Amino acid sequence: MGSVLEDVAGKRGIEKQIVLPWSKALQMTRENIFVRLGRSAITASGIFLGIAFLAAVLFSAAGQRVAAAVIERDFGQAQNPEEFQARIIWLAAMSLVVATVGIVNSMLMSVTERYKEIGTMKCLGALDTFIVRLFLLEAGLLGILGSALGAFVGAGITMLFFVGRVDGWGGILETWATTAVEIGGTGIPLWLCIIFGVMLGGILSVLASLYPAWRAAKMPPAAALRSEF
Amino acid sequence: MSVYEYIVRTKDLSKFYTLGGTEVRALDDVALDIRRGEYVSIMGPSGSGKSTLFNMIGGLDKPTKGTVFIDEVDMAQLTASELAFLRCRKIGYIFQTFNLIPVMTALENVTLPMVFAGLTTDDALDKGMQLLKTVGLGERYDHKPTELSGGQQQRVAIARAFANDPAIILADEPTGNLDLRTGKEIITLLKQMNEEKKVTVISATHDLKMIDVSDRVVWIRDGKIERIEDRKDIDLQVGQMEYEEE
Ligand SMILES: Nc1ncnc2c1ncn2[C@@H]1O[C@H](COP(=O)(O)OP(=O)(O)OP(=O)(O)O)[C@@H](O)[C@H]1O
Numbered sequence: 001m002g003s004v005l006e007d008v009a010g011k012r013g014i015e016k017q018i019v020l021p022w023s024k025a026l027q028m029t030r031e032n033i034f035v036r037l038g039r040s041a042i043t044a045s046g047i048f049l050g051i052a053f054l055a056a057v058l059f060s061a062a063g064q065r066v067a068a069a070v071i072e073r074d075f076g077q078a079q080n081p082e083e084f085q086a087r088i089i090w091l092a093a094m095s096l097v098v099a100t101v102g103i104v105n106s107m108l109m110s111v112t113e114r115y116k117e118i119g120t121m122k123c124l125g126a127l128d129t130f131i132v133r134l135f136l137l138e139a140g141l142l143g144i145l146g147s148a149l150g151a152f153v154g155a156g157i158t159m160l161f162f163v164g165r166v167d168g169w170g171g172i173l174e175t176w177a178t179t180a181v182e183i184g185g186t187g188i189p190l191w192l193c194i195i196f197g198v199m200l201g202g203i204l205s206v207l208a209s210l211y212p213a214w215r216a217a218k219m220p221p222a223a224a225l226r227s228e229f
Numbered sequence: 230m231s232v233y234e235y236i237v238r239t240k241d242l243s244k245f246y247t248l249g250g251t252e253v254r255a256l257d258d259v260a261l262d263i264r265r266g267e268y269v270s271i272m273g274p275s276g277s278g279k280s281t282l283f284n285m286i287g288g289l290d291k292p293t294k295g296t297v298f299i300d301e302v303d304m305a306q307l308t309a310s311e312l313a314f315l316r317c318r319k320i321g322y323i324f325q326t327f328n329l330i331p332v333m334t335a336l337e338n339v340t341l342p343m344v345f346a347g348l349t350t351d352d353a354l355d356k357g358m359q360l361l362k363t364v365g366l367g368e369r370y371d372h373k374p375t376e377l378s379g380g381q382q383q384r385v386a387i388a389r390a391f392a393n394d395p396a397i398i399l400a401d402e403p404t405g406n407l408d409l410r411t412g413k414e415i416i417t418l419l420k421q422m423n424e425e426k427k428v429t430v431i432s433a434t435h436d437l438k439m440i441d442v443s444d445r446v447v448w449i450r451d452g453k454i455e456r457i458e459d460r461k462d463i464d465l466q467v468g469q470m471e472y473e474e475e
């Protein structure tokens with residue numbers, strides 16, 4: 001048997017002696033999310049609510065326009081939905097801020113609960129970057145899943161509210177296709193807003209986890225192992 | 230190929246904690262040389278510094294002062310990735326609380342260090358199954374830790390510790406959470422691995438059963454080495470030690 005460290009010292013400078021392939025990282029993330037489904041749901045609930053609210057707000061904006069057009073056609077009264085839209089963008093932005101704070105909080109908790117696991121992984125050879133990568137992957141996946149579900153539920157519930165005011169389901173289809181937000185004269189269609197919303201949810205979720213993940217990864221293994229949960 | 234007589238050496242190894250203004254000397258100038266292939270037990274009362282020594286030798290924490298040499302290399306000189314390499318390939322850790330990853334099956338737990346070491350999935354699975362068979366858990370490879378008894382979890386942890394054929398096994402009270410019989414089985418398993426694989430075993434423990442299999446017993450108290458006993462002296466003194474441990 002050779003020296004314990006001759007491999008280490010002899011290969012000084014050669015990077016990537018310790019690896020975590022992306023496929024394995026994804027598999028571990030999937031296990032983490034689905035085996036602890038309840039915990040994951042709580043973590044994702046913040047972004048779910050934020051994006052659901054955003055979707056509801058955007059769908060209402062589009063719905064108001066179509067409903068206004070219906071009223072104008074049937075009763076000849078001109079409506080002014082733009083004012084409503086300005087207020088609503090502000091509301092949506094606030095809801096996203098609240099959602100982000102929620103994710104930071106729940107990610108901090110879910111990281112803290114796993115200190116011991118993190119310490120163990122480091123004993124098995126995990127680099128700090130592996131820990132960060134695993135948590136960011138988890139946050140990104142949870143963010144996208146939560147946002148997609150939120151967009152679906154938010155828009156869905158709002159649709160039910162508007163069915164009566166926009167010529168039934170035909171009007172809903174028109175609402176879905178119509179402009180939701182107007183920025184500088186050009187309109188963004190609703191479906192595109194929803195896709196952006198889902199991506200935004202994923203990105204916010206990853207950003208919100210950066211600090212908790214980094215903090216956990218930096219901990220000396222001994223300190224991480226000592227924590228009891 | 231360089232082979233040193235001593236695989237682990239500590240020099241003036243000290244770790245101080247400051248708690249509410251008072252200094253706790255968890256380790257105080259510990260000099261300990263451990264030979265390649267040795268089975269060493271570190272014994273001492275609760276709070277004597279066993280876990281602290283475990284952490285320092287394992288590169289899991291930084292000493293306040295002093296040095297740990299692994300094969301004459303100062304551990305403090307290693308870069309983060311060299312340290313990770315050391316933990317992954319050269320040291321196997323065993324804990325009192327088993328510390329299996331709860332969401333993973335027995336086999337996934339055992340293969341994780343091999344994944345980090347860059348083995349292909351097939352090689353890792355083969356070797357993982359082989360190791361699980363060695364510890365007598367070939368049938369339980371697909372079970373999660375919560376579906377295993379304490380003794381079984383510790384067997385999985387031992388299989389995991391041997392994943393990358395380490396030179397050193399570091400254990401912190403490996404039998405601390407097990408009943409008498411299961412504890413004995415774990416000790417026998419560790420001794421068997423020590424003899425078959427020529428791996429150096431360093432185990433912090435309260436467990437007097439461990440003395441039987443140890444080449445040397447290091448007694449520590451208040452962060453200092455009280456005395457070190459060799460195998461040949463131990464047999465004569467077992468009665469006395471049991472008395473002291475009361
Ligand atoms: N992180 C820490 N912060 C402050 N003091 C600590 C810390 N870790 C250990 N100590 C102190 O250092 C001393 C040695 O602790 P250590 O855990 O090494 O003892 P031990 O021999 O392993 O005990 P046990 O048999 O109970 O596990 C104790 O007085 C303990 O309170």
Ligand SMILES: [Mg+2]
Pocket residue numbers: 279280281401
């Ligand atoms: Mg201890």
